[in-house]
Amino acid sequence: MHRRIIAPGALAAASLLLAIPASAASYSPGAPGIGDPYYPNYGNGGYDVSHYDLRLQYQPKTDELQGTATILARTTRDLSSFDLDFLLDVSEVRVDGAKASFTASGEHELVVTPKTPLAKGTTVTVVVRYSGVPSTKSAYGFSTWHRTPDGAVAADEPEAAWWWFPSNDHPGDKATYDVSVAVPDGTQAISNGTLQSTTSKLGWTRYNWRQNKPQATYLATLALGRFDITTGTSDGGVPVINAYSKDLGDNDGAARASVERTGELVDWLSGYFGPYPFSSAGGYVPNTTTGYALETQTRVYYSPKQFANGSNTSVVVHELAHQWYGDDVSLKHWKDIWINEGFARYAQWLWSEHEGEGTAQELADYVYASHPADDAFWTVAPGDPGADHQFDAAVYDRGALAIQALRNTIGDDAFFRILKGWPRTHAYGNASVADFQRYAEQVSGKPLSALFDTWLFQPSKPAAPSARALAGAGTGTEATRPKSWKRIEATNDVHGH
Numbered sequence: 001m002h003r004r005i006i007a008p009g010a011l012a013a014a015s016l017l018l019a020i021p022a023s024a025a026s027y028s029p030g031a032p033g034i035g036d037p038y039y040p041n042y043g044n045g046g047y048d049v050s051h052y053d054l055r056l057q058y059q060p061k062t063d064e065l066q067g068t069a070t071i072l073a074r075t076t077r078d079l080s081s082f083d084l085d086f087l088l089d090v091s092e093v094r095v096d097g098a099k100a101s102f103t104a105s106g107e108h109e110l111v112v113t114p115k116t117p118l119a120k121g122t123t124v125t126v127v128v129r130y131s132g133v134p135s136t137k138s139a140y141g142f143s144t145w146h147r148t149p150d151g152a153v154a155a156d157e158p159e160a161a162w163w164w165f166p167s168n169d170h171p172g173d174k175a176t177y178d179v180s181v182a183v184p185d186g187t188q189a190i191s192n193g194t195l196q197s198t199t200s201k202l203g204w205t206r207y208n209w210r211q212n213k214p215q216a217t218y219l220a221t222l223a224l225g226r227f228d229i230t231t232g233t234s235d236g237g238v239p240v241i242n243a244y245s246k247d248l249g250d251n252d253g254a255a256r257a258s259v260e261r262t263g264e265l266v267d268w269l270s271g272y273f274g275p276y277p278f279s280s281a282g283g284y285v286p287n288t289t290t291g292y293a294l295e296t297q298t299r300v301y302y303s304p305k306q307f308a309n310g311s312n313t314s315v316v317v318h319e320l321a322h323q324w325y326g327d328d329v330s331l332k333h334w335k336d337i338w339i340n341e342g343f344a345r346y347a348q349w350l351w352s353e354h355e356g357e358g359t360a361q362e363l364a365d366y367v368y369a370s371h372p373a374d375d376a377f378w379t380v381a382p383g384d385p386g387a388d389h390q391f392d393a394a395v396y397d398r399g400a401l402a403i404q405a406l407r408n409t410i411g412d413d414a415f416f417r418i419l420k421g422w423p424r425t426h427a428y429g430n431a432s433v434a435d436f437q438r439y440a441e442q443v444s445g446k447p448l449s450a451l452f453d454t455w456l457f458q459p460s461k462p463a464a465p466s467a468r469a470l471a472g473a474g475t476g477t478e479a480t481r482p483k484s485w486k487r488i489e490a491t492n493d494v495h496g497h
């Protein structure tokens with residue numbers, strides 16, 4: 001230790017320090033990541049958000065977004081500072097009303113230092129004023145803010161929030177949302193949940209959207225552009241709100257012929273998964289050049305390309321299945337992606353069977369037979385595929401095959417009780433692959449660790465599960481390919497960053 005001469009100023013500083021509570025030593029910066037093994041810097045540590053209130057204004061001509069985010073949170077430890085994930089330009093941050101200092105750090109961190117440290121277990125209100133042109137911002141060299149001729153769209157996975165609101169950007173911290181957006185008259189703003197009201201003033205129209213159930217940050221969506229909005233109610237009583245870009249060209253008819261069936265398909269899926277968990281359903285089709293669809297909560301994102309070959313109810317079933325598997329019950333860490341994609345793909349298999357285009361068993365047999373043992377397909381473990389293979393076809397196809405193997409092992413009765421019971425058991429929460437295995441063992445009364453290990457975790461082709469799966473399996477040739485196959489495969493047409 002250095003010997004120092006203590007100057008009077010330092011003495012004053014020392015006595016100031018004494019004014020801070022004895023526990024002050026425990027106040028330290030919150031972590032820049034929530035602890036996800038695939039994405040160490042995603043989300044943040046030290047607090048938990050309960051609500052986002054986003055009051056925004058957007059100009060489509062220039063892509064300028066400005067607004068105020070009010071974030072309600074609770075600290076989970078003593079904090080001297082904490083991070084938000086965000087890329088736009090911040091002009092002011094207040095914590096519990098007091099101006100806080102802030103600085104950008106890393107690829108997408110906004111480090112906020114409140115005037116006084118925050119004690120563990122207290123509620124905090126954070127106000128962030130910001131503006132910026134999202135299309136000029138990137139992190140790790142990419143952007144997921146998609147400009148359209150008439151505006152822009154935020155809908156991507158696992159990163160989309162950084163370009164439009166400051167957040168604890170990880171599915172592990174779900175929250176409710178009020179999203180209020182002013183756009184020039186003639187432009188519409190689409191987001192999650194229900195449209196509470198619209199108001200018009202001086203050439204601007206404000207859309208007030210509300211998501212009243214917990215929602216992961218990547219499932220929050222914002223679309224700004226010229227849309228035709230349709231509303232209805234399903235037979236089962238679920239309000240439906242859809243929106244179509246006014247510039248879908250030749251894809252317009254097929255898009256509407258697919259997405260307008262949302263209410264019917266929500267009701268059909270309820271038969272397998274239980275009551276629809278949210279206060280509205282629907283989808284929107286903006287004028288984007290992307291290829292994928294995304295299960296943005298209550299308001300599914302569909303690329304026009306999904307309808308380039310005609311109507312496509314299969315993709316609608318996939319994204320609506322996610323409302324139970326992925327949105328209501330969200331993954332704990334990104335490695336648990338099978339909790340989302342395995343089941344959304346399996347729902348497409350059930351729909352194929354319903355439509356007479358191939359049974360779930362026939363689709364499983366085809367997946368099994370069409371990939372020889374030396375195919376790299378079997379090296380991807382759907383139960384923990386690695387960040388680079390998170391959305392590999394194997395996560396979907398081998399993932400659904402694993403679900404069929406489970407069904408054949410425990411029988412239809414236990415299997416369908418599990419499909420319906422899982423969303424109820426973990427409603428509005430988070431769960432892992434291990435949680436699913438435990439639940440399936442509990443409901444079926446069978447030990448399943450060998451089955452899960454073989455089908456979800458071994459980097460090799462499992463031995464043929466049973467004589468039943470081999471019968472009719474053929475060799476994965478065109479002759480044995482179920483009619484629904486090609487359309488189902490086109491669902492996860494993901495063009496990576």
Ligand code: TRP
Pocket residue numbers: 155156157158292293294295318319341344391491492494
């Ligand atoms: N989750 C989406 C689906 O299953 C697909 C998807 C994977 C995706 N990676 C993506 C979508 C990246 C957008 C961006 O439908």
Ligand code: ZN
Pocket residue numbers: 295318322340341344
């Ligand atoms: Zn999916």
